[in-house]
Amino acid sequence: MWRAGSTVTASSKPVIELKNVTAGYYTAEGFKTLKKVFKPAITKIDLKVNDGERLAIIGESGSGKTTLLRVILGLLPPLRGDVVVLGEQIYRVPARLRWRITRQIGYVPQDPAKSLNPRLRVAEVMAEPLARTDLSEKEKAERIRDALRIVQLHESILDYYPSQLSGGMMQRVLIARAIVHDPEILLLDEPTSALDVSIQAQIINLLCSIHEKLELAMVTVTHDLPVAQYLADQAVILYRGTIVEKGPMEEIIAHPRSEHARLLVTSYLSGLNGLDRINRAEGVSAGIKRETQR
Amino acid sequence: MPVSLNYLVRRVGWSIATIAGVVILSYLVLVLSPGDPAVKWAGNPRGPGAAKAIENARKELGLDQPLYLQVLNFLRMAFTGDLGISIAYKKPVSEILWRGLAATLELLALAYAIAIPLGAFIGVMASLRRGTWLDGFIQSASLVLANTPTFWLGIAIFMVLSTSGVTAYGRVDTRLALATGFRSITGLYLLDALVQLNFPVFLDVLARTFPPALAVAAYPVGVCARVTRALMADALLEGFVQSAVAWGVSRRAVVWRYAFRATLAGLVQVSGLAFAYSLVDAMVVEYVFGRDGLGRFLFDSVNTSDFRLATGLIIVVALFYVLANTLADIVQALVDPRVKL
Amino acid sequence: MVLAVKSEGLKIGYLDEQDNVLWAVKGVNLEVSEGEIYCIVGESGSGKSTVALAISGILPPHAVTEGELYVYGNLVIRGESRSYEKIRGRLVTYIPQSPGTGLNPYLTLGDQFYHVLKSLRGSTRKEAKAEAKKYLEMAGLDPASTLDRYPHELSGGMQQRAAIALALSTGARVLVADEPTSSLDAHLRLQIANLLLRLREEVKLTVIFITHDLLLASRVGDRVAVMYAGSLAEVGKLREVLLKPLHPYTSMLVDVIPTLGVKKQLKCYSGEPPRPGSNDEGCPFFDRCPYRFSKCAAEKPRLSLAEGDRYVACWLYGNRE
Ligand SMILES: Nc1ncnc2c1ncn2[C@@H]1O[C@H](COP(=O)(O)OP(=O)(O)OP(=O)(O)O)[C@@H](O)[C@H]1O
Ligand SMILES: Nc1ncnc2c1ncn2[C@@H]1O[C@H](COP(=O)(O)OP(=O)(O)OP(=O)(O)O)[C@@H](O)[C@H]1O
Ligand SMILES: [Mg+2]
Ligand SMILES: [Mg+2]
Numbered sequence: 001m002w003r004a005g006s007t008v009t010a011s012s013k014p015v016i017e018l019k020n021v022t023a024g025y026y027t028a029e030g031f032k033t034l035k036k037v038f039k040p041a042i043t044k045i046d047l048k049v050n051d052g053e054r055l056a057i058i059g060e061s062g063s064g065k066t067t068l069l070r071v072i073l074g075l076l077p078p079l080r081g082d083v084v085v086l087g088e089q090i091y092r093v094p095a096r097l098r099w100r101i102t103r104q105i106g107y108v109p110q111d112p113a114k115s116l117n118p119r120l121r122v123a124e125v126m127a128e129p130l131a132r133t134d135l136s137e138k139e140k141a142e143r144i145r146d147a148l149r150i151v152q153l154h155e156s157i158l159d160y161y162p163s164q165l166s167g168g169m170m171q172r173v174l175i176a177r178a179i180v181h182d183p184e185i186l187l188l189d190e191p192t193s194a195l196d197v198s199i200q201a202q203i204i205n206l207l208c209s210i211h212e213k214l215e216l217a218m219v220t221v222t223h224d225l226p227v228a229q230y231l232a233d234q235a236v237i238l239y240r241g242t243i244v245e246k247g248p249m250e251e252i253i254a255h256p257r258s259e260h261a262r263l264l265v266t267s268y269l270s271g272l273n274g275l276d277r278i279n280r281a282e283g284v285s286a287g288i289k290r291e292t293q294r
Numbered sequence: 295m296p297v298s299l300n301y302l303v304r305r306v307g308w309s310i311a312t313i314a315g316v317v318i319l320s321y322l323v324l325v326l327s328p329g330d331p332a333v334k335w336a337g338n339p340r341g342p343g344a345a346k347a348i349e350n351a352r353k354e355l356g357l358d359q360p361l362y363l364q365v366l367n368f369l370r371m372a373f374t375g376d377l378g379i380s381i382a383y384k385k386p387v388s389e390i391l392w393r394g395l396a397a398t399l400e401l402l403a404l405a406y407a408i409a410i411p412l413g414a415f416i417g418v419m420a421s422l423r424r425g426t427w428l429d430g431f432i433q434s435a436s437l438v439l440a441n442t443p444t445f446w447l448g449i450a451i452f453m454v455l456s457t458s459g460v461t462a463y464g465r466v467d468t469r470l471a472l473a474t475g476f477r478s479i480t481g482l483y484l485l486d487a488l489v490q491l492n493f494p495v496f497l498d499v500l501a502r503t504f505p506p507a508l509a510v511a512a513y514p515v516g517v518c519a520r521v522t523r524a525l526m527a528d529a530l531l532e533g534f535v536q537s538a539v540a541w542g543v544s545r546r547a548v549v550w551r552y553a554f555r556a557t558l559a560g561l562v563q564v565s566g567l568a569f570a571y572s573l574v575d576a577m578v579v580e581y582v583f584g585r586d587g588l589g590r591f592l593f594d595s596v597n598t599s600d601f602r603l604a605t606g607l608i609i610v611v612a613l614f615y616v617l618a619n620t621l622a623d624i625v626q627a628l629v630d631p632r633v634k635l
Numbered sequence: 636m637v638l639a640v641k642s643e644g645l646k647i648g649y650l651d652e653q654d655n656v657l658w659a660v661k662g663v664n665l666e667v668s669e670g671e672i673y674c675i676v677g678e679s680g681s682g683k684s685t686v687a688l689a690i691s692g693i694l695p696p697h698a699v700t701e702g703e704l705y706v707y708g709n710l711v712i713r714g715e716s717r718s719y720e721k722i723r724g725r726l727v728t729y730i731p732q733s734p735g736t737g738l739n740p741y742l743t744l745g746d747q748f749y750h751v752l753k754s755l756r757g758s759t760r761k762e763a764k765a766e767a768k769k770y771l772e773m774a775g776l777d778p779a780s781t782l783d784r785y786p787h788e789l790s791g792g793m794q795q796r797a798a799i800a801l802a803l804s805t806g807a808r809v810l811v812a813d814e815p816t817s818s819l820d821a822h823l824r825l826q827i828a829n830l831l832l833r834l835r836e837e838v839k840l841t842v843i844f845i846t847h848d849l850l851l852a853s854r855v856g857d858r859v860a861v862m863y864a865g866s867l868a869e870v871g872k873l874r875e876v877l878l879k880p881l882h883p884y885t886s887m888l889v890d891v892i893p894t895l896g897v898k899k900q901l902k903c904y905s906g907e908p909p910r911p912g913s914n915d916e917g918c919p920f921f922d923r924c925p926y927r928f929s930k931c932a933a934e935k936p937r938l939s940l941a942e943g944d945r946y947v948a949c950w951l952y953g954n955r956e
Binding site: 027028059060061062065110113114164165166167168169172189193194195196198199200201205223224225226229230254263265267269270 | 649677678679684732734735736783788793813817821887892901
């Protein structure tokens with residue numbers, strides 16, 4: 001169903017390339033003054049994501065993960081540095097033509113409730129990414145239905161307004177919206193934060209199978225290390241806006257080198273609270289524990 | 295500042311382009327329409343010298359030149375603020391316009407100072423009592439207010455007042471003004487009287503401006519009430535309003551600081567549009583109440599084929615629309631911390 | 636033992652555009668005692684947030700209710716009538732599921748604290764600021780750099796912690812927390828969990844903790860209620876439920892918890908939960924249950940005592956009633 005018969009080769013050409021990127025926000029300095037100062041949220045980021053690669057961006061809250069995605073999406077011009085997406089310097093393209101590049105990106109924003117326009121029905125939300133394609137109305141409807149089925153939502157939801165959905169339903173609508181137009185790149189900002197573990201498991205399986213079929217590049221921002229190990233092969237650890245560690249996912253879990261990665265792994269393990277027995281994972285986590293305590 | 299220089303530059307550029315377009319169009323329409331202004335300028339001459347006199351007048355007004363030169367010439371004049379001499383009044387057009395604009399603005403300002411708070415308050419009350427008789431009453435009343443023809447309302451108020459012996463004609467009692475030594479500086483009499491601490495004139499001007507202002511206010515009161523009610527109904531169900539309720543924030547703060555705050559941006563936008571629309575209303579009502587405003591001058595200029603004055607008026611109206619919209623945008627940005635212009 | 640929250644046959648539905656009621660919560664009996672941390676987990680769309688809204692007193696006007704709900708003995712829902720005089724913010728406080736929409740975009744955090752504290756205790760700006768600092772710090776935020784910020788200037792996780800701080804600043808005795816840690820990392824989650832445990836010790840805070848993170852729940856929670864399609868599927872001590880789930884849905888949940896360092900196949904039972912508004916004959920989990928038998932299709936199992944203090948709504952155990 002997903003772009004049947006496409007011939008995407010797992011060539012290792014980069015689809016996202018950030019070179020020495022610094023980006024941030026102008027905020028009012030002090031209490032209600034009019035003066036704005038620039039506060040960098042990410043500094044000197046070098047990052048390359050190849051076609052077919054699965055990358056996790058991990059970092060504490062406020063470390064700049066969402067900012068990084070906004071830069072890739074063409075929403076936040078960086079102060080310095082180059083951003084190349086699908087072979088184009090995205091910020092050299094005039095803003096009103098940028099959609100030609102960004103429409104090939106599927107994006108799941110972090111806060112589902114905030115990202116959905118309360119005045120649009122689910123059907124309209126789902127149709128947005130298909131608006132500038134040359135599909136017929138029937139094909140569009142077909143695709144929307146398929147995408148909803150994949151995220152386990154019933155068609156009747158098409159008539160709902162976002163306020164009538166539960167948190168997890170909104171998140172699934174956004175996931176469906178991100179994949180409905182067969183993007184080249186998937187950017188997922190905490191894609192399973194509002195889902196219960198059973199639907200989370202389904203979404204994980206789904207994202208893995210989409211990735212396998214399409215060989216697209218997938219960048220996942222997540223706090224959840226166990227989820228990251230399913231959704232990514234490579235990982236970068238972001239700390240206060242800079243990349244402090246980079247490497248294969250498994251390697252980072254087993255031998256975290258940076259302070260921050262170690263903290264995440266140990267917090268997770270102490271959160272286990274002696275419940276390692278669930279999932280019969282005892283041996284493995286005990287191994288990690290020893291490793292991180294060194 | 296939420297308003298960037300970039301935005302202002304773009305906005306000013308657009309405004310200039312819009313006004314230039316309006317100037318050119320209005321000049322063409324007025325010059326090409328029937329009724330020869332040169333005849334008027336020459337003073338409707340008759341007899342043997344007439345043809346010559348009209349020819350001279352035509353030269354004097356520049357009407358003998360090719361059309362594109364006339365237009366360019368007029369554009370240059372318009373942007374230097376020199377709109378020539380009025381054919382009917384034989385005074386600089388800019389002077390007449392300023393007098394009229396000040397009078398009209400005074401009327402509009404008073405009308406909106408009444409209309410926006412009143413309309414918003416009524417709308418909020420209706421939204422808080424959804425489905426009750428009060429809501430129904432406010433809804434239908436505001437519908438009626440928004441759709442009553444303003445000229446009719448103006449005439450009705452004027453007639454009621456004059457039959458009950460209240461004078462509301464003109465802008466100020468001339469005798470009182472002379473007696474107290476009132477001088478107009480800005481053309482906004484309320485402001486002038488206040489600056490000169492001339493309270494008798496201030497009260498007189500207020501009393502004369504109030505009735506026509508009421509007529510002009512009817513439309514924006516209705517519009518603001520309806521818009522506020524609709525926006526409030528949505529705002530009261532917003533997540534942040536609901537969580538404020540759950541945290542025990544007092545009802546007053548929830549209504550005004552949380553929910554009403556969320557409707558402000560929409561309210562400002564609608565009021566901005568209504569304000570521009572009300573200009574025409576104000577001009578009509580002014581005429582009814584015998585006030586020397588833009589309306590009076592527009593009427594006169596058309597009657598006397600005073601194309602100089604008429605184009606000047608049109609430019610002022612266009613400028614007014616552009617400014618009202620820009621202001622509404624800027625106020626909107628000030629009201630919502632997330633909007634950057 | 637004082638009961639902080641108690642419900643009897645609580646049913647909550649929403650009116651749709653044709654004025655039909657779609658029941659989202661279909662008869663729930665809860666008993667949460669003072670100082671308890673009571674977790675609610677369950678399927679997305681199963682009505683957890685709806686229960687949370689009912690307890691915190693912010694069900695939308697188009698919600699309809701049946702049954703009864705008490706908060707510290709105050710009857711707040713009684714059939715169709717709902718009244719929350721002096722409950723909101725004073726007895727019950729709430730952390731919204733989506734902090735981004737729960738914070739006022741037009742006010743700085745400092746001002747939001749001010750309005751909450753002024754309404755509840757008549758605080759002045761200065762007092763409110765001092766309190767705000769205390770609670771922001773508790774939630775792991777730096778007050779100096781957040782107090783004068785608007786919510787949109789904060790990252791998702793910071794917004795979430797700001798909402799936690801605001802909710803706690805009310806000083807209410809029952810905290811209804813709807814997925815309060817969904818966008819926080821493991822380290823911050825632990826911090827918030829420890830904060831809740833500390834408040835429970837210090838001020839006997841009662842917490843209704845809705846979460847998808849079963850491991851975190853097991854760290855803070857005393858008891859857990861598993862919800863499925865608007866009903867309770869299983870209620871019991873958290874550790875026991877996690878280590879030995881009885882209801883097939885619970886055991887499926889426990890099976891698919893991803894674990895660090897293990898990459899097993901995440902197997903789910905296929906099928907979808909019934910939609911709100913569909914008829915509820917039979918067990919709601921029927922479609923997906925691997926152990927179903929004929930009785931499950933015909934009759935809806937009621938929540939009943941299975942063993943110890945475990946309650947399960949499943950015919951595999953429910954014959955003993
Ligand atoms: N619109 C904005 N204006 C000003 N500052 C901002 C804005 N958005 C984010 N920031 C700041 O930039 C920093 C990075 O934010 P970002 O949203 O990228 O974090 P994050 O890594 O996604 O965190 P989280 O996991 O909590 O979502 C934060 O310190 C935040 O306060
Ligand atoms: N305001 C509303 N109007 C109409 N229907 C609603 C409304 N809010 C929720 N619903 C419906 O009620 C059901 C339960 O929603 P609820 O938000 O309680 O689920 P939840 O258990 O919190 O799920 P999640 O874990 O995804 O947040 C859903 O089917 C949803 O569509
Ligand atoms: Mg983020
Ligand atoms: Mg929910």
